[in-house]
Amino acid sequence: MSQELLQEILLDVSDLSPPEPLELTLETADRLLPGQYLRMQHRRDPCMLYGNLENNGFKYSQREGSTTAVELFIWREDDAQAADAVQLVLKTS
Amino acid sequence: MRADLSLQQAPPFSVPARFLVSAPLFGLIAALVLLWHGPEMVSHRWTPEILAVTHFLTLGFLAMSMLGAMMQLMPVLMGMVIPRAVLFSSVIHTPLFLGSLSLGMAWLFQINQLFIVATVLLGFSLSAFIVVVSDRLLRSKNRHATRSMMLLALLALFITASLGIYLSLGHGVQTFQLARQLTGLHLSWGLIGWVLLLIIAVAYQVIPMFQITDEYPVSHQRWMGWSVFAALLCLSATHIWSLPIVKIFASTALIACLIIFSLTTLWILHKRRRQLADTTMRFWQLAMVSLLLLAMVWSAQAYIKIDMPALLPGILMIHGFAMTTVNGMMYKIIPFIIWLHLSVHNKNLRDKGERESQVKVPHMRKIIPEAASLWQFRFHMSSLILLILASVWPLLFFYPAAIIFAAAQLFLLFNLSKAVYFYNMKLAELSSQY
Numbered sequence: 001m002s003q004e005l006l007q008e009i010l011l012d013v014s015d016l017s018p019p020e021p022l023e024l025t026l027e028t029a030d031r032l033l034p035g036q037y038l039r040m041q042h043r044r045d046p047c048m049l050y051g052n053l054e055n056n057g058f059k060y061s062q063r064e065g066s067t068t069a070v071e072l073f074i075w076r077e078d079d080a081q082a083a084d085a086v087q088l089v090l091k092t093s
Numbered sequence: 094m095r096a097d098l099s100l101q102q103a104p105p106f107s108v109p110a111r112f113l114v115s116a117p118l119f120g121l122i123a124a125l126v127l128l129w130h131g132p133e134m135v136s137h138r139w140t141p142e143i144l145a146v147t148h149f150l151t152l153g154f155l156a157m158s159m160l161g162a163m164m165q166l167m168p169v170l171m172g173m174v175i176p177r178a179v180l181f182s183s184v185i186h187t188p189l190f191l192g193s194l195s196l197g198m199a200w201l202f203q204i205n206q207l208f209i210v211a212t213v214l215l216g217f218s219l220s221a222f223i224v225v226v227s228d229r230l231l232r233s234k235n236r237h238a239t240r241s242m243m244l245l246a247l248l249a250l251f252i253t254a255s256l257g258i259y260l261s262l263g264h265g266v267q268t269f270q271l272a273r274q275l276t277g278l279h280l281s282w283g284l285i286g287w288v289l290l291l292i293i294a295v296a297y298q299v300i301p302m303f304q305i306t307d308e309y310p311v312s313h314q315r316w317m318g319w320s321v322f323a324a325l326l327c328l329s330a331t332h333i334w335s336l337p338i339v340k341i342f343a344s345t346a347l348i349a350c351l352i353i354f355s356l357t358t359l360w361i362l363h364k365r366r367r368q369l370a371d372t373t374m375r376f377w378q379l380a381m382v383s384l385l386l387l388a389m390v391w392s393a394q395a396y397i398k399i400d401m402p403a404l405l406p407g408i409l410m411i412h413g414f415a416m417t418t419v420n421g422m423m424y425k426i427i428p429f430i431i432w433l434h435l436s437v438h439n440k441n442l443r444d445k446g447e448r449e450s451q452v453k454v455p456h457m458r459k460i461i462p463e464a465a466s467l468w469q470f471r472f473h474m475s476s477l478i479l480l481i482l483a484s485v486w487p488l489l490f491f492y493p494a495a496i497i498f499a500a501a502q503l504f505l506l507f508n509l510s511k512a513v514y515f516y517n518m519k520l521a522e523l524s525s526q527y
């Protein structure tokens with residue numbers, strides 16, 4: 001559990017107006033350390049973010065959130081450890 | 094590595110900007126026509142001067158800004174890309190600009206040939222837009238209610254434009270019989286079909302996004318567009334055949350749609366998550382109050398047969414609802430695209446290792462200062478109140494209304510042009526670094 005917490009960076013942008021969610025998510029993703037992933041929570045589907053993530057070498061997985069409408073998991077495409085951690089979270093929660 | 098923004102979905106800055114900056118020019122022209130002709134022109138709805146002003150506003154201001162806003166919003170909101178956007182926007186903008194000007198001039202100076210010129214230019218511009226954008230919307234995988242409502246709005250625009258061309262030919266060609274009985278249909282499809290449907294479609298996306306509110310109820314999103322469209326079809330049938338019960342039913346359905354949309358919007362704005370009031374929100378609120386007033390005026394005419402000032406419904410719909418909404422949206426769209434494009438130019442410099450050459454990108458709220466947009470809102474609201482009063486007491490309020498309306502449009506033009514100038518200056522600063 002503690003390892004999972006260290007791996008996960010939580011970012012809730014539901015109360016921010018454009019372009020802050022986009023800016024903040026890219027900035028936070030940029031600071032991800034090896035093995036870490038970003039769990040971004042938003043009140044709506046961040047349409048513009050997806051292409052920007054792909055262009056910057058990130059992978060993502062989107063699902064309905066428990067506290068917000070959308071939950072997005074973001075990790076570096078070359079980070080297998082972070083990808084496994086995301087898969088584990090998606091399976092178990 | 095640094096995560097950066099890309100412009101892959103957004104069209105170049107000049108695409109929406111040319112449409113949005115052109116709009117207040119037509120607002121200003123309309124105000125000058127009012128000042129030039131004076132209160133006699135409001136003696137009834139169909140004076141040539143009123144028709145000129147109406148088309149300067151509905152085509153020059155509304156269609157101009159709505160087409161430009163669609164080109165910006167569709168890629169961003171729905172991930173749809175318009176191919177060769179700069180060329181396409183020029184092909185649409187130039188004939189729309191010249192056609193709107195020609196049609197207004199044709200009314201003002203009663204020059205038959207100008208009706209033909211306007212018909213060709215507007216027919217080309219609007220049909221090209223409808224065909225290309227409908228095609229993109231139909232191919233889109235996006236299944237948001239906005240998509241289907243935009244398609245319905247485009248169908249309504251097609252019907253409006255077809256009726257308009259037919260009416261215009263009646264003015265321009267001697268041998269062509271003028272079909273005055275179609276005027277009501279042209280007006281209903283234009284204002285309720287095209288304008289109202291498109292604004293509702295866009296509101297579903299931009300109100301929750303920019304005003305940080307909850308989404309509109311799902312049932313609202315599912316039924317509103319189809320209800321408005323079906324009621325308009327029924328109302329159209331009553332223009333062709335005498336169907337009094339259908340007319341009452343269709344009018345009641347449309348009045349109910351206006352009330353439901355305006356009250357829902359006011360409610361979700363009231364319950365917004367962040368209680369920060371910005372100017373765009375005030376524009377939305379004013380637009381919804383105007384729509385409610387329009388529903389009341391329409392009800393009074395339909396059910397109690399009260400005689401209302403002839404121009405009052407038009408003022409509430411065109412100025413109070415539609416222009417207010419579009420004006421407010423401009424204060425979100427222009428700063429957002431300036432912020433986006435400058436951020437991407439900075440990224441290009443960073444990619445080249447020239448971080449010191451980057452320009453400072455201000456916060457979106459600083460690109461058009463809140464105080465400037467708020468003062469413009471005050472002028473806009475004052476002009477609406479004065480225009481409403483002028484529809485009842487033209488001798489007293491006509492000139493103050495026209496002057497304040499001109500000031501509001503000039504102020505809007507100034508605010509938008511200043512933002513575009515700011516962008517161009519920053520761009521020049523960046524270009525000198527490349």
